[in-house]
Amino acid sequence: MLQKTLKDSIEFSGIGLHTGCAVNAKIVPSGEDTGITFVRTDLSGAPAIKAEASSVLTTSYATSLGAKELSVSTVEHILAAFYCLGVDNAIVELDGPEVPILDGSSSGFIDMIESTGLAELCAPRKYIVIKRPIKVQENGKYVFLMPSEETEFTVDYSIDFSHPFMTRQNFSRLFSKEVFKNEVGRARTFGFLRDVETLRKNGLAKGGSLDNAIVIGEGEILNEGGLRYPDEFVRHKVLDMMGDISLLGAPIVGRIIAHRSGHSLNYKLIQQVLKMPHRWELLDSWSATDAARADLRVMDKIATV
Ligand SMILES: [Zn+2]
Missing domain, CATH: 3.30.230.20 (lpxc deacetylase, domain 1)
Incomplete structure (x- = not known):
């Protein structure tokens, strides 16, 4: 490739x-x-x-x-x-x-x-092939990078906001260009109406509007037409994750498992990956042999998520 x-x-x-x-x-x-x-x-x-x-x-x-x-x-x-x-x-x-x-x-x-x-x-093209688990977690939020049995990148991402529109949502896929284009890439950023004033006082969201963000009111989605997907929020978090992990500079071959992560924790994961070069390899190509798959299954069992 x-x-x-x-x-x-x-x-x-x-x-x-x-x-x-x-x-x-x-x-x-x-x-x-x-x-x-x-x-x-x-x-x-x-x-x-x-x-x-x-x-x-x-x-x-x-x-x-x-x-x-x-x-x-x-x-x-x-x-x-x-x-x-x-x-x-x-x-x-x-x-x-x-x-x-x-x-x-x-x-x-x-x-x-x-x-x-x-x-x-x-x-x-070089690939970052994850060989052993790399984890970051804080305050009940976590992101784990694990070896994958697949030759691709898989994502398992969940959110759980204390809001009626955003109780637990989960997005779990073998990730590909098609998945991104059809299931993730159109998911919009979002914010709560109650936070807008505070954000603007802090110099944020000055360009925010219903044209470029989902705005969540007390009892309704304020955007005309509502949501693009019933679980658009978690899909957008996956989109953000992809942008953040791209800062590693090469596509990842592995499995990402995230719960309530955001830009800060995504960045901590990237820093952790860079601190642990013995847990991954930078390779021109990678395909899982049967022996490697068996190894990974054992490692999955050992790794406590
Ligand atoms: Zn975003």
Whole structure:
């Protein structure tokens, strides 16, 4: 499997969910082993920042990358689209501080990437193959990365908010590009009406509206047309997870089991993965032999989840 980039550039514009800034964006193809890079064309010298764990600046309500004066906010939805559609290398140029939120999901990014198409590069794609469990947990929330019997990535994600619309929801799938496009990528970000005032006082959600987020009132969903999926909330959390784990820089072969996780805990998982290189391998390709499958079954039993 070779690395990929886009066949051609993509231009789009919109507003930032949290900053409310109008931003023009351009996604430009880039060469092998360059990964995903954000460039702030509005700043002197057009500084660039790579989408990787060491670039994470904040994880409160969104994942932001940066250093000192340079920041790019709310990168997770475009990163999820790159990761799940197999775009290994690209440059995202922005003339403002935040990736446009579009409709609050990855839908717009998926459509633009699909209509432009991908181009193969010469270098092989690398995979992070999980060999032993890696876990982070706090206050009843957790994310575990486990070896998988499959040659793919599987996801088992649950949420449990104390709200009538969001009692326990679970999303469990063998993950693929098709699953992302059809079942996850259109799920929108969400927020509670009761939190809007506080968020805005803290400089967040300034661009938020019913056009780019599900807004949950006391007894109803305020968006005309309601939800896109009955369990749209957990699906969006899976979408966020994909964007966050893409900061590891390579697709994961393994199983992710998460409960009530969010950007902060997702980031802690990434840090834990990087601290435990003996628990995974970076490989050009991977397929489970029967012997490996048997080993994994034993390890699953030993690992207490
Ligand atoms: Zn999100």
